[in-house]
Amino acid sequence: MTLSAQIRDHHFDHILLNAAGVMCQTTEELDQIIETSNTGAVVTKSATTAPRPGNPKPRYHEMQDNLGTINSMGLPNEGFDYYLDYVLDKQNTTSKSIFFSIAGLTKQENIDMLHRLQDSNFNGLVELNLSCPNVPGKPQTAYDFEATQAILEEAFAFFTGDLGVKLPPYFDIVHFNQIAEVLNQFPLAFVNTINSIGNGLVIDPETDTVVIKPKGGFGGLGGTIVKATALANVRALRQRLNSSIKVIGTGGVTSGRDVYDLILCGADLIEIGSQLAIEGTPVFDRVTDELTAILKAKGYDNLNQVRGQLQIIE
Numbered sequence: 001m002t003l004s005a006q007i008r009d010h011h012f013d014h015i016l017l018n019a020a021g022v023m024c025q026t027t028e029e030l031d032q033i034i035e036t037s038n039t040g041a042v043v044t045k046s047a048t049t050a051p052r053p054g055n056p057k058p059r060y061h062e063m064q065d066n067l068g069t070i071n072s073m074g075l076p077n078e079g080f081d082y083y084l085d086y087v088l089d090k091q092n093t094t095s096k097s098i099f100f101s102i103a104g105l106t107k108q109e110n111i112d113m114l115h116r117l118q119d120s121n122f123n124g125l126v127e128l129n130l131s132c133p134n135v136p137g138k139p140q141t142a143y144d145f146e147a148t149q150a151i152l153e154e155a156f157a158f159f160t161g162d163l164g165v166k167l168p169p170y171f172d173i174v175h176f177n178q179i180a181e182v183l184n185q186f187p188l189a190f191v192n193t194i195n196s197i198g199n200g201l202v203i204d205p206e207t208d209t210v211v212i213k214p215k216g217g218f219g220g221l222g223g224t225i226v227k228a229t230a231l232a233n234v235r236a237l238r239q240r241l242n243s244s245i246k247v248i249g250t251g252g253v254t255s256g257r258d259v260y261d262l263i264l265c266g267a268d269l270i271e272i273g274s275q276l277a278i279e280g281t282p283v284f285d286r287v288t289d290e291l292t293a294i295l296k297a298k299g300y301d302n303l304n305q306v307r308g309q310l311q312i313i314e
């Protein structure tokens with residue numbers, strides 16, 4: 001059973017990887033994802049130029065009955081140079097692809113980091129995170145179509161590597177049309193959808209209190225409760241984007257069936273975030289086994305027979 005995929009010159013023996021932010025802030029965590037069976041790649045914690053401690057704790061919470069997670073991490077990371085040092089060394093010793101995620105707090109900070117990557121020997125893929133909902137006072141850039149267009153115009157004026165964007169979820173068909181119209185103007189290698197559903201609120205029933213400290217308890221939602229939104233965004237963007245732009249499906253994956261459903265909607269790679277944080281790296285083997293069982297039961301022997309094959313009711 002070949003669970004493989006391709007983005008430009010990057011071949012993925014496995015379609016699974018972590019979602020940026022989960023188990024990827026330190027070199028030890030990154031190594032663990034790479035060394036885990038049934039991952040085809042790794043993505044780094046979204047980097048800012050300088051190291052960041054992130055928001056005050058508690059800033060992450062797992063809901064009851066595996067409903068999902070809420071987080072307001074606030075881009076805690078070791079800083080750009082730490083991840084550049086790591087990827088330049090690691091790319092020589094692993095066959096797995098590496099995604100370098102960046103999330104500058106301004107357009108210029110993102111452009112500066114892209115120049116550093118352009119001038120480096122990094123041969124992996126770059127993910128421009130335009131969707132972090134948790135830095136107080138900072139917007140999710142990809143909800144501003146003009147700002148998204150402007151940063152991509154400036155980036156592609158010099159950047160020649162394999163660049164993709166991490167998008168927030170959209171909830172309006174017109175917005176699917178508008179973001180696709182912007183993205184189709186650029187030679188993007190991929191689009192990764194979705195980031196967490198921004199600014200949800202979770203209450204502790206024992207104490208009538210929010211469960212995370214930052215922003216009065218407002219944080220990004222992930223896990224089971226975001227699956228339907230992830231499916232819709234993968235489907236809508238796949239239907240609208242040029243075929244040269246691959247789609248990474250992220251959001252709500254807790255089982256092989258969830259992976260299968262995202263592939264039906266057109267995803268090429270699949271990221272696991274919340275369930276990886278909850279279950280640890282065994283999630284990759286479990287989900288792969290479940291997916292393999294579904295494919296066998298349906299008589300499929302590769303994912304191309306599934307990808308994009310979601311049926312509608314005529």
Ligand SMILES: O=C1NC(=O)NC(C(=O)O)N1
Pocket residue numbers: 021046071072073074075076129131132133134135195196220221
């Ligand atoms: O892009 C992000 N999405 C999230 O849900 N959380 C992190 C963060 O807060 O750092 N960043």
